[in-house]
Amino acid sequence: EEDPLSSSSIVSRFQRYLQINTVQPNPQYYEAADFIISQAKSLSLEYHTVEFVVGKPLVLLKWPGSNPNLPSILLNSHTDVVPFEHHKWTHPPLGAHIDSHGNIYARGSQDMKCVGMQYLEAIRRLKASGFEPVRSVYLSFVPDEEIGGHGGAEKFAESDEFKKLNVAIVLDEGLPSPSENYRAFYGERSPWWLVIKAVGAPGHGAKLYDNAALENLFKSIESVRRFRASQFDLLKAGLKAEGEVVSVNMVSLKAGTPSPTGFVMNLQPSEAEAGFDVRLPPTADPESLERRIAEEWAPVSRNMTFEFKQKESIYDKFGKPALTAIDSSNPWWNLLEEAVRNANGKLGNPEIFPASTDARYFRNQGLPAIGFSPMANTPSLLHDHNEFLNQAEYLKGIEVYESIIKSYASYVGRDNFKDEL
Numbered sequence: 001e002e003d004p005l006s007s008s009s010i011v012s013r014f015q016r017y018l019q020i021n022t023v024q025p026n027p028q029y030y031e032a033a034d035f036i037i038s039q040a041k042s043l044s045l046e047y048h049t050v051e052f053v054v055g056k057p058l059v060l061l062k063w064p065g066s067n068p069n070l071p072s073i074l075l076n077s078h079t080d081v082v083p084f085e086h087h088k089w090t091h092p093p094l095g096a097h098i099d100s101h102g103n104i105y106a107r108g109s110q111d112m113k114c115v116g117m118q119y120l121e122a123i124r125r126l127k128a129s130g131f132e133p134v135r136s137v138y139l140s141f142v143p144d145e146e147i148g149g150h151g152g153a154e155k156f157a158e159s160d161e162f163k164k165l166n167v168a169i170v171l172d173e174g175l176p177s178p179s180e181n182y183r184a185f186y187g188e189r190s191p192w193w194l195v196i197k198a199v200g201a202p203g204h205g206a207k208l209y210d211n212a213a214l215e216n217l218f219k220s221i222e223s224v225r226r227f228r229a230s231q232f233d234l235l236k237a238g239l240k241a242e243g244e245v246v247s248v249n250m251v252s253l254k255a256g257t258p259s260p261t262g263f264v265m266n267l268q269p270s271e272a273e274a275g276f277d278v279r280l281p282p283t284a285d286p287e288s289l290e291r292r293i294a295e296e297w298a299p300v301s302r303n304m305t306f307e308f309k310q311k312e313s314i315y316d317k318f319g320k321p322a323l324t325a326i327d328s329s330n331p332w333w334n335l336l337e338e339a340v341r342n343a344n345g346k347l348g349n350p351e352i353f354p355a356s357t358d359a360r361y362f363r364n365q366g367l368p369a370i371g372f373s374p375m376a377n378t379p380s381l382l383h384d385h386n387e388f389l390n391q392a393e394y395l396k397g398i399e400v401y402e403s404i405i406k407s408y409a410s411y412v413g414r415d416n417f418k419d420e421l
């Protein structure tokens with residue numbers, strides 16, 4: 001039988017996880033849970049599943065520490081992945097095909113089945129080396145991150161079950177880095193999913209008149225685009241980073257009178273709407289953006305209305321921007337830097353995650369949470385066609401986690417200096 005610690009067994013376990021269809025909106029969560037539990041068994045980890053929402057299992061694993069009084073470490077990952085356009089990929093998105101360069105192609109290879117498996121493989125190696133944790137290490141494999149996390153990490157982080165784990169620090173996903181420096185994230189932007197609706201007089205397609213619904217909508221779109229350009233310019237000029245500007249992208253457009261052959265071409269419709277994915281940095285002024293939406297993007301003077309499909313606060317439950325400290329008040333930050341260095345890796349400057357992750361639910365509880373996915377020399381292909389991760393980079397990431405878990409689980413100093421300052 002093959003050595004479970006060999007590179008080829010490690011990579012083939014990753015392929016098996018990638019091949020499980022956990023694609024939204026119909027993820028095969030039980031199949032994923034069975035696989036994770038089989039891994040837990042092979043590692044002699046404690047396991048159990050919780051269903052905060054029926055049909056959406058969250059798998060929780062535990063590697064007990066020798067000192068159960070010390071607060072624990074939580075390694076979080078989501079099991080679901082976003083959909084794909086099958087025919088636009090060079091290799092099947094659920095195939096986990098490895099090409100001649102060692103690139104593993106699959107949806108979830110970067111976001112974030114890699115991380116979930118790397119945690120497990122790091123533990124496999126640590127166990128084989130005889131390492132015993134002082135702090136308990138928990139692994140949570142959560143559902144539904146890609147549709148908002150409401151049936152997964154959000155409920156988990158607010159649960160009594162979670163409080164009992166007495167978690168000191170959470171690790172969750174980050175982003176790949178095209179350079180040799182890994183990226184790490186101490187905060188993230190808040191999603192506002194906005195739909196703007198216009199109404200107007202219907203009329204002949206040949207007639208030029210004011211206040212048609214689509215004319216009204218396009219005035220708004222022009223205003224949104226001017227704002228978008230102003231934020232994008234800050235980014236292009238290098239004055240701000242991706243996570244420090246407000247982004248707004250149009251993601252849907254709905255209008256027209258359907259006909260069997262497409263749309264009626266000589267009728268101007270009386271309703272139209274556009275959807276926008278807006279992301280606010282933790283340093284943004286939410287009130288001023290809301291005013292801009294009401295006064296410029298959807299003004300009542302044009303009979304416009306708007307609705308939020310999602311509108312998250314930039315503040316934690318104590319009313320402060322949900323940011324994890326990266327100064328000496330947070331020992332876990334320095335430990336991470338040191339552990340990555342010990343594994344011959346380099347960490348870039350801490351950043352604000354430009355999209356959103358489940359880490360926000362833990363930060364909202366006042367806990368430190370760091371976003372980190374050890375992928376260097378890798379183009380960022382999250383939610384894109386042909387998402388891949390190189391197998392050598394994947395294996396390197398396991399060594400990085402080995403170093404981090406070892407350091408975190410052995411740390412017996414104070415968890416947080418904040419209260420004493």
Ligand code: MET
Nearest residue numbers: 145146147148191355356
């Ligand atoms: C807004 S829920 C988060 C879903 C996904 N991670 C995103 O950033 O779009």
Ligand SMILES: [Zn+2]
Nearest residue numbers: 111112145173
């Ligand atoms: Zn993700």
Ligand SMILES: [Zn+2]
Nearest residue numbers: 082111146382
């Ligand atoms: Zn994602």
